[in-house]
Amino acid sequence: MIPPSAPPAYGDIDLDAARRAVADLLVALGRDPGAAHLADTPRRVAHAYAEMLTPREFTMTTFPNDEGYDELVLARDIPVQSLCEHHLLPFQGVAHVGYLPGERILGLSKLARVVELFARDLQVQERLTKQVADWLQTRLAPRGVGVVIEAEHMCMSLRGVRATGSRTVTSTLQGALREDARSRQEFFALAGVNS
Numbered sequence: 001m002i003p004p005s006a007p008p009a010y011g012d013i014d015l016d017a018a019r020r021a022v023a024d025l026l027v028a029l030g031r032d033p034g035a036a037h038l039a040d041t042p043r044r045v046a047h048a049y050a051e052m053l054t055p056r057e058f059t060m061t062t063f064p065n066d067e068g069y070d071e072l073v074l075a076r077d078i079p080v081q082s083l084c085e086h087h088l089l090p091f092q093g094v095a096h097v098g099y100l101p102g103e104r105i106l107g108l109s110k111l112a113r114v115v116e117l118f119a120r121d122l123q124v125q126e127r128l129t130k131q132v133a134d135w136l137q138t139r140l141a142p143r144g145v146g147v148v149i150e151a152e153h154m155c156m157s158l159r160g161v162r163a164t165g166s167r168t169v170t171s172t173l174q175g176a177l178r179e180d181a182r183s184r185q186e187f188f189a190l191a192g193v194n195s
Contacts, residue, residue, distance in 0.1 A: 013053065018046035052083055052090075055120035060139060061107035070143075072183070074098035074190050075111040084155045085122035093151030093167060096191035099136055100143040100176050100183065106136075125151055125170050133172040144175030146187040169193065 022042035026033040033042060078095040097111045118131040133147045148171045157164045171193070176183045188194065 013050045015046050015050060018049060019043050022046055049083075049088075052081070053120055053122070055117045056113070058110065058113045058117075060110055060114075062104040062140065063107070065101050065103055065105050069101050069105065072098050072100055072186055072190060073105065073108075074146075074187070075108060076191060078112045078115050080115055080119050080128075080149055080151055082119040082121065082123045082125075082128060082151075084153055085124060087155040087159070088122070089154040089158065091123075091125065091151045091153040091155070091168075093149060095132070095150075096146075096148045096193070097132060097136070098146045098177070098187050098191065099140065100145075102140070102142045104140060106140055111136075125149055125153075125168055129170040129172045133174055137174050142175065144173070144177035144180075144183060146173045146177040146184075146191070147171065148188075148191050148193050150193075 019042040022045040023033040026038060026041065031038060033039070074096065075098070076094075076096045078097060079092070080095045081090060081092045083089070084091055095115045097115065099106070114132055114135055118128050118135070129147050129149045132149075133145045136142065136145045136147075148169065150167050150169045152165065152167050156162075156166060156168075173184060173187070177187050178184065
C-alpha cells in the first residue's frame with residue numbers, strides 16, 4: 001500500500017474546482033473557454049493533472065536474502081516524469097536506483113514503482129531524489145542506497161533561459177554507498193555517471 005508520505009490519492013483531487021480554475025485561467029489569458037476547440041479543455045486539463053499527480057498503488061514485495069547476496073543491485077534508466085512545483089510544467093528523464101542488500105531483497109519492479117510514487121506529485125528534483133532514497137532506506141533497511149536522477153525541465157527549456165536539452169543531475173547516497181569510496185565509485189560507474 002502507499003505510505004502516508006506519498007502524494008494525495010486521485011480521489012482527493014477536486015476535479016470540478018480544477019476544471020473551473022482552468023476555465024478561469026483561459027479567460028485570464030484572453031481566451032474564450034467556450035470556443036469550439038477550447039470547450040472541453042478545462043475538463044481535459046483537470047483530468048490530465050489528476051492523472052499526472054496520482055501514483056498507482058502497489059505493495060512493496062521483499063524476499064529473504066537467503067543466498068546472502070552482498071553486491072550492488074541497480075536498476076538503470078527508470079523513466080521519470082513529474083511536475084515542477086514552481087511552474088506546473090513537466091520535467092522528465094531517467095533515474096538510476098541501487099542498493100546493497102541487507103537481510104531482504106526487493107522485487108525489481110518495485111524500484112521503478114518507488115520512483116513513480118514520489119514523481120507523481122508537484123516536485124523539485126532534489127526532493128524527489130532524496131524521497132526515493134529515504135523510502136528505500138526506511139522500508140528495506142539495506143546496507144546502502146544510491147539514487148541518481150537526470151532530467152530535462154520544461155520550465156528551463158520552454159521559458160526563461162530556454163536551455164533546450166539541458167539536463168539536471170541530482171544524487172543521494174546513504175549508508176555504505178556514501179561512506180565507502182569503492183562502493184560509491186562502483187555505484188556511479190554502473191549508473192553511468194562520472195563521479
